[in-house]
Amino acid sequence: MWPGERPPGGGTNPQQDANPYQQPGYQQPNPYTAQPPPAPDDGNRRTRTVALAATAAVVIAALVTGAVLLGGGSDDETAPDPARSSASPTASDGRKPTVDGWKAVVNTDLGVAFDVPADWALESRDWVSYVAEDDDPDETPLVAMKGPAVLKAQWCTSDDDKDGRTDDTPLASAGSRGNNGARSTEEIARADSAAWVYGMYTQPDRKKVTTAPAASFTTASGLTGSVATSESAGVERQDKCDTDGKATTFAFKNAEGDFASWSFFGAAGVDEEVPQVTVEKILSTVRVFTPEES
Numbered sequence: 001m002w003p004g005e006r007p008p009g010g011g012t013n014p015q016q017d018a019n020p021y022q023q024p025g026y027q028q029p030n031p032y033t034a035q036p037p038p039a040p041d042d043g044n045r046r047t048r049t050v051a052l053a054a055t056a057a058v059v060i061a062a063l064v065t066g067a068v069l070l071g072g073g074s075d076d077e078t079a080p081d082p083a084r085s086s087a088s089p090t091a092s093d094g095r096k097p098t099v100d101g102w103k104a105v106v107n108t109d110l111g112v113a114f115d116v117p118a119d120w121a122l123e124s125r126d127w128v129s130y131v132a133e134d135d136d137p138d139e140t141p142l143v144a145m146k147g148p149a150v151l152k153a154q155w156c157t158s159d160d161d162k163d164g165r166t167d168d169t170p171l172a173s174a175g176s177r178g179n180n181g182a183r184s185t186e187e188i189a190r191a192d193s194a195a196w197v198y199g200m201y202t203q204p205d206r207k208k209v210t211t212a213p214a215a216s217f218t219t220a221s222g223l224t225g226s227v228a229t230s231e232s233a234g235v236e237r238q239d240k241c242d243t244d245g246k247a248t249t250f251a252f253k254n255a256e257g258d259f260a261s262w263s264f265f266g267a268a269g270v271d272e273e274v275p276q277v278t279v280e281k282i283l284s285t286v287r288v289f290t291p292e293e294s
Contacts, residue, residue, distance in 0.1 A: 094289035098220065099281075105149045105175070111254045111291040112176040114262055116149040116282055120174075123148050129173060131199025143195035145175025145263055151274065155267070156241035169241040172266030172274045174282060179251065179259040186214035188251035188261050189228035196265040197230045201245030208232045217250060221287035225252030231268060244268045248279055255288045262286045 094113040097104040102115040105122060116122075123129070130144035155171035182188045194211045202208040209232055217227040231246040247265040254260045264282065266274045 094221075094287045098285050098287070102285075103149070105147065107146055107176045108291060109146070110176055110178055110260055111256065111289050112260055112262065113285075113287055113289065114174070114176070114282060115285040116151075116174060117278070120149040120151045121153060123150060129175065131196065133199075134203055142199045143177075143192050143263075145173070145177050148173045148175030151266070152272070155272070158240040167241075169267075171270075171272055172264065174262065174264040176260060176262045176286075178254075179261055182251075182259045185226035185251035185253075185259070185261075186228075188259060189214045189226045189249045190230075192251070192261055192263055193228050193230035193247040193249040196247035196249075196263055197232050197245050200247075200265055201243065201267075202232045202235055208234055217283075219250075219286045220284045223252055223286060223288055225250055227251075227283070243270055248283065250283055250286055252286075252288070255290045260288075 094111075095104060095106050095108075097115045099115045101118055103118060103120065103122060104113055104115055106113045106125065108125060125147035127148075128144055128146050129148050130141035132139040132141055150170050150173045152171040154168045156169040157166050158169070159166045177192075179188045179192075190211050190213075194209050197209045198206055209230055211230040212228055214226040214228040216224065218224045227248065227250045229246065229248045232244045235242055235244045237243070244267070245265060246268040247263060249261055249263040251259065251261040262283065264274075264279050266279075
C-alpha cells in the first residue's frame with residue numbers, strides 16, 4: 001500500500017502539450033544549473049536543503065549558484081515578454097499576509113512575498129531547497145527555491161537504500177527564486193514547473209512529465225506574468241514514497257525589473273493532495289516589493 005494512495009482518475013488535461021524538455025529551445029543545458037554550496041543537507045532522496053549564512057547569503061549564492069536563487073537581470077530581453085510589471089500600490093506592505101489567518105512567506109533579497117495556509121511550516125529565509133539528478137555526485141541543481149514553505153515535511157519517511165538513514169518526502173512545498181539568464185516569463189514558467197515534477201517525482205524518465213502551455217496571469221496585487229502547470233502520470237512506484245506529482249510556476253519581473261518566479265510542487269493522486277483551488281489561492285497572493293524596504 002503506497003502512502004496516501006487513492007484510485008487513479010481524471011487523466012491528463014487534453015489541452016496540455018508535449019514535454020518542454022523535448023521542445024526546441026530546451027535542448028541546451030539548463031541555464032539555471034550550478035554547483036550547490038557545501039553545507040549540511042537534510043538527506044532527502046530528491047529534494048535537498050542547503051543552509052546559507054544569513055550575513056553572507058547573497059554573496060555565497062552569487063558566487064556558487066550564479067544568482068540562481070537571488071535574481072538578476074536577463075541576458076536577453078529581446079524576446080516578447082508580457083511581464084513588464086511593477087510594484088502595486090500595496091506592494092510596500094508585501095511582508096504582511098494578505099489572507100486572514102495565513103502566513104506570509106518572504107524572500108527579502110528578491111523582493112517577493114506570498115501567503116500560505118496556517119498549517120504550512122516556514123523554512124528559514126536563508127535555506128534553499130533544490131532538486132538534482134539522483135545519480136549526480138555533484139548534485140547540480142535542476143531548479144531551486146529559497147526560504148520555502150512546506151506542508152507536512154515528513155509526509156512520507158523511508159529508507160529505500162537500506163543504509164539505516166531515513167529520507168523524508170514532503171507533501172508539498174512552495175517558494176520563490178530569481179531567474180537570471182532566462183529569455184521570457186513563458187520559458188521560465190514551463191521549464192521550472194517541468195523541472196520540479198521531473199526532479200521530485202519521475203526521474204530518470206522525462207517522458208512522464210506533461211506541461212501545459214504558458215498563459216498570462218495577474219495576481220491579486222496586480223502583478224502580471226506567465227503561469228504554467230506540469231504533472232506526471234504513470235510513475236513506477238518501486239519505493240514506499242514514490243507518487244505522481246504536479247507543479248505550478250508563475251514567472252514575472254520583480255520591482256527591480258529582474259526575472260523572478262514562484263513555484264509550487266506537491267504529490268498528486270493521493271488522498272492528501274493539495275487541491276488546485278488552494279494552489280491557485282496561494283498563487284493569487286504573490287506580490288513584489290522593493291528589497292531595500294525589507
